[in-house]
Amino acid sequence: MAVRSGWSWGRALWLxxxxxxxxxxxxxxxxxxxxxxxxxxxxxxxxxxxSRPRADTIYIHANVxxxxxxxxxxxxxxxxxxxxxxxxxxxxxGKTADVMKLKGPETQVIDxxxxxxxxxxxxxxxxxADTGMQKLSVDLTGVKTLDEFRARVRAAAETAKPGExxxxxxxxxxxxxxxxxxxxxDLDEASEEHPVFLDRVDGHLAWPIRRR
Numbered sequence: 532m533a534v535r536s537g538w539s540w541g542r543a544l545w546l547x548x549x550x551x552x553x554x555x556x557x558x559x560x561x562x563x564x565x566x567x568x569x570x571x572x573x574x575x576x577x578x579x580x581x582s583r584p585r586a587d588t589i590y591i592h593a594n595v596x597x598x599x600x601x602x603x604x605x606x607x608x609x610x611x612x613x614x615x616x617x618x619x620x621x622x623x624x625g626k627t628a629d630v631m632k633l634k635g636p637e638t639q640v641i642d643x644x645x646x647x648x649x650x651x652x653x654x655x656x657x658x659x660a661d662t663g664m665q666k667l668s669v670d671l672t673g674v675k676t677l678d679e680f681r682a683r684v685r686a687a688a689e690t691a692k693p694g695e696x697x698x699x700x701x702x703x704x705x706x707x708x709x710x711x712x713x714x715x716x717d718l719d720e721a722s723e724e725h726p727v728f729l730d731r732v733d734g735h736l737a738w739p740i741r742r743r
Contacts, residue, residue, distance in 0.1 A: 581632050584617060584633075585617075585633055585635025586615035586616060586633040587618065587638065587639065588639045588640075589613065589631065590614050590615075590616070590640075590642075590643050591612070591613045591627050591631075591641070592627075592644055592645055593645070594610055594612070594643075595613075595624055595648045595649075596608060596648065596649035597610065611625050611626070613626065614630060615630050665700055669683055669697060671700060671729065672702075674703075674706070675707060677707060677713065677717060681718065681720070681721040683699070684718065688725050691725055695725060696726050696727070697725045697729075698728055699728075699730070700729065700731075701732050702729060702738065703732040712736070713738055718740050726739075726740060727740035
């Protein structure tokens with residue numbers, strides 16, 4: 532077989548080897564790096580952490596009455612399943628997954644096993660007219676003895692006009708050394724010239740003086 536001038540079998544073999552090595556090098560350079568492919572992208576945004584104080588106690592699996600009306604056509608009150616307490620305050624009420632974010636290493640977790648939970652009753656109303664009348668009458672709230680009771684009535688009688696009614700309220704015989712309901716004779720000596728009518732603290736009983 533004839534070979535072109537200037538070429539030999541040795542040179543042809545050397546060229547073939549060079550081409551194979553060159554192609555392999557290029558292929559390796561273009562192949563993805565497994566370590567770089569697995570590394571997460573760096574966004575430059577720090578991961579958010581919950582900086583709220585940790586709860587002292589967390590109650591889960593509860594039936595918590597919230598007092599919040601639901602947004603449905605039925606009149607119903609929303610219930611929640613967990614609540615967190617810190618000190619003497621409710622820190623959070625809601626879903627277990629959200630409330631448990633407040634759990635710390637010292638947090639006590641109590642399973643209520645579906646029991647009902649509701650806020651304590653706080654009745655802070657007043658009867659405006661009665662309150663005004665009370666300020667205009669003898670205040671017997673907190674009187675601890677029958678003698679103290681008589682002294683307050685006597686003081687009111689000394690400043691009252693002749694024949695004027697002496698009205699009062701707030702007495703509670705259960706606070707006295709002898710917790711016995713009084714009679715009109717116990718009061719006669721405190722006001723001899725005035726009619727007297729004194730309501731008990733609950734408004735269900737009254738203590739009158741006999742009419743002159």
